[in-house]
Amino acid sequence: MYDIIVVGAGHAGCEAAYAGARWGAKTLLLTMNMDHIAQMSCNPAVGGIAKGQVVREIDALGGGQGIVTDHAAIQFRMLNSAKGAAVQSPRSQCDKVAYQKGWKYLLEQYPNVDILQSEAVEFILNDKKEICGIKTHLGDELLSKTVVLTTGTFLSGLLHFGLTSLPGGRTGDTASTLLADALRNQLGLELGRLKTGTPPRILAKTIDFSQMSQQRADDFEEEFSFWPKETHGKLIDAKRRKMPCYMVYSNEKTAEIVRANLDKAPLYQGKITGVGARYCPSFEDKVVRFAHHPRHLLYLEPEGAETEEYYINGISTSLPPEVQRMMIQTIPGLENAVISRYAYAIEYDFVIPHQIDRTLSVKRYPNLFTAGQINGTSGYEEAAGQGLVAGMNAAKFAAGEPLQELPRDTSYIGVMIDDLVTKEIVEPYRLFTSRAEYRLHLRQDNADLRLSEFAYANKLLSEEKYAYFKEYKNLLEETLEYCRTHSLKGKSYLTHLRSFNGNIPENPEEYIQFLPPLPDTRIGRRILKQVMIMAHYDGYLQREQISIKKLQKLESWQIPADFDYSQVSLCNEAKMKLEKIRPTTLAQASRIDGVTVSEIALLQIHLTRLAKEEK
DSSP: OEEEEEEOOSHHHHHHHHHHHHHTOOEEEEESOGGGTTOOOSOSEEEOTTHHHHHHHHHHTTOSHHHHHHHHEEEEEEETTTSOGGGOEEEEEEOHHHHHHHHHHHHHHSTTEEEEEOOEEEEEEOTTSOEEEEEETTSOEEEEEEEEEOOTTOBTOEEEETTEEEEOSBTTBOOBHHHHHIIIIISOOOEEEEEEEEOOEEEGGGOOGGGSEEEOOOOOSOOSOOSOGGGSOSOOOOSOOOOOEEEEEOOHHHHHHHHHTGGGOGGGTTOOOSBOOTTSOOHHHHHHHTTTOSOOEEEEEEOOTTOOEEEEETOOOOSOHHHHHHHHTTSTTOTTOOEEEOOEEEEEEEEOGGGBOTTSEETTEEEEEEOSGGGTBOSHHHHHHHHHHHHHHHHHHHTTOOOOOOOTTTOHHHHHHHHHHHSOOOSOBOOOGGGOTTTTTSOGGGHHHHHHHHHHHTTOSOHHHHHHHHHHHHHHHHHHHHHHHOEETTEEHHHHHGGGTTOOOSSGGGTGGGSOOOOSSHHHHHHHHHHHHHHHHHHHHHHHHHHHHHHHHHHTSBOOTTOOGGGSOOOHHHHHHHHHHOOSBHHHHHTSTTOOHHHHHHHHHHHHHHHHHHO
């Protein structure tokens, strides 16, 4: 008997298993291929706009993605470094083999985690129709108190190479068709269909890099993980660091080839029924929808330190192989390029997320949790963030403890999950900084200050890491108190520091007089940077905190799971959506499209009346 069975060992599954095991739950991670654990099926990179914030949040919560990424990194950059701290995002190019092996090795060493190569095909239900385990394709009956589904693109996956379609979870892996059938027919869940894709890979020896612009790594002391290397454990390191990427543009010839071959594009011939991501369109979609743009920027990204394959970011396509070859060879520097792996599109089933709540528990089956692309998201980072929450709550459920939600005001992970279960998901969901109401508060540089106390309280953070965090937090608070209580010429030191606009001047003499002595350590340098940012945004952060308190007040109004909306005078649209989504708080109800402010007020009155009756 396991406490948790995690089905699927991608980015969500790895974090789910790791979170459950850290919590102390006996966990089984089930994968169809032991050598494809944490496979980077698409681009060999972690982070980016909003995504980098999520990886930092996972790290602050004791998760593994940031640590594994730092060891596998072959390039690190801070995106938007010339802009304000609220929109800066870390991003690492990874050696995808080192990343995959790093996660596998981390989980293999970790207590409480077993890993089994097998395929889940059916659920085991008891007489009360409660889930108590899963059956595999080999006839194993694996019993568990909870199940976490992290199936990625494998549920009834269908690959499209032009007009040729093949079943598969990704190229080289079989699809999970029986499990999709079990979700639909055995559990009665409502499934939808989404689409994503990946570009071709090409061999470095056939590329003329002299015709391209080079993009080098940043010199940056911090990478993704806040924690010192001695807390990471044994991982797999990339053999080279600071490998460059390259930039080049497509041209009108590339677009002409696409337009001439749209009759071979499954997307335009009705063969693909799944909905693709609006923010990550295929190249043929770019050519058709943005015909006024004669060219599109492409990035050539190395797939690792010990491979000569390059990933072409920006030219995802489902056109057939012969067309892909013609397209690639119109691009400067790629005239003689040889494709090593063809691009393709993939369709897959997902669980429409109004059926789950903000703990990532399925409403009809409280001990079943879902995370990642099965919930309608896209991206390694979004998947990993959900996996951590699902793993934590599965462990809590197994132990009989109350489940936890991550609020919108504390994390991008909370923003994402709230959006998933509250909004109508009609395309793969992708995080942006613009989705968060409190971007100044939810910065990548302060994720530990927002979440590490929560992580420790919920058994996700080790004593060693918590002690390191407390050392940093205590010294930061002392430094801020010093800057607020000391003044010069009638202004506090913090006000004087505001003139540096959140940046650290090259000459220490400009600011050293406004700070207490700080150690010349990683912690000391982080505190200096944090104080500069907080000084710059001090007034804005105070105003944002007032808005956060208003949100927290609405979040405190709990709505019972069996609340009868027919007893409240609501319009039919609002009533229908509230019944469908079943929000847990008034704050969540207020974010449902079609529910007005006046209807929230009516709900508040009714909940007040119910509370008085119960007393």
